[in-house]
Amino acid sequence: MTGIKAPSKRQLNNYLYDRRREKFGRAAIYLDELEKWIFDGTTIPDDENEVFVFSYHVIEAEEPSFRLALSTKKLLNIVCSTDILHIDATYKLIWQGFPVLVLGTTDKNRKFHPLYLGVSTNERQEDFQMILMALKKRFCLYLIT
Template structure:
């Protein structure tokens, strides 16, 4: 419920936003200086639920909490404009919320000053740029091409690290985590080992999973010569995917072509492709 018109303006010291109490012993020069530093807070609206005002502040995306004061009227929480650096010259525009002590209502105040800084500090990736990047990602556009397309659309171009981090998050969202355990691979192999009715549906013809502890156990029980290659004692897996149609084509062919690629998946494991 909005009650801004019923609430009086509020004045505070701009240095620490404490209530102003002018003492008779203060000289005229000090009094004039404090008057110049006083902020005039204009009530914007009053909410019956504090979660509503918190959501409004978060949705704005430009306010960062600085400190809290306890006054006779209630708790006042102050927010600064985060479009400028905290240690630089502060923006004159700011807000604060009053949690009324006599009821559950919360009132939002704003200074009568406007934003005076010329350059806004970029925080994260622009929302419109994010939407375009997401669409380009779905179209499988290369990451090097994405900044060029954003410039062509006159949209803010994120930094290289920002773009890389966002693309990683998109891959995780659409394709799952970039890592998988050996146990998860074995479970996947077991689920896909049944021969399908569809001639073009891939299935697992053969797979082999070896765990490091099992390999070492076998070596301890073996009285023969041991292989000094450490790679032979690590986790191993291999699996062979095919389709019924490919197997039929292979059965009537006389030549085999084998090729390997190392960039098919993120981990860089080799993938061999056989063709007859």
């Protein structure tokens, strides 16, 4: 088109950044926002397919850290009937730059079924231990009878 100057790459990047931020909000989440989101999500829903936070731990220190685990009542019920659990963390699946922990089981056809997702600032023994202990202590509370 005559008379129309093409935008520079920088102008395009700024435009796209503004549109993404306008549509999706800020890319990062602050610890206080995360705590509010966790607190709002800890109520056990009536709907067995609705996600809720069933375990969390937030440390506000010089180097803040957090751990949280999400699931549904329906998925937690599956834990009761399984003999084998798999847990893994990878940096290929991240949230806010932190690895997502996936815990699930396999069926007799060797298909993997995720049971919950966790996010942790670290991958130390105590991070995995917190999630597994939460399952051990709390999953029976969510059983539907």
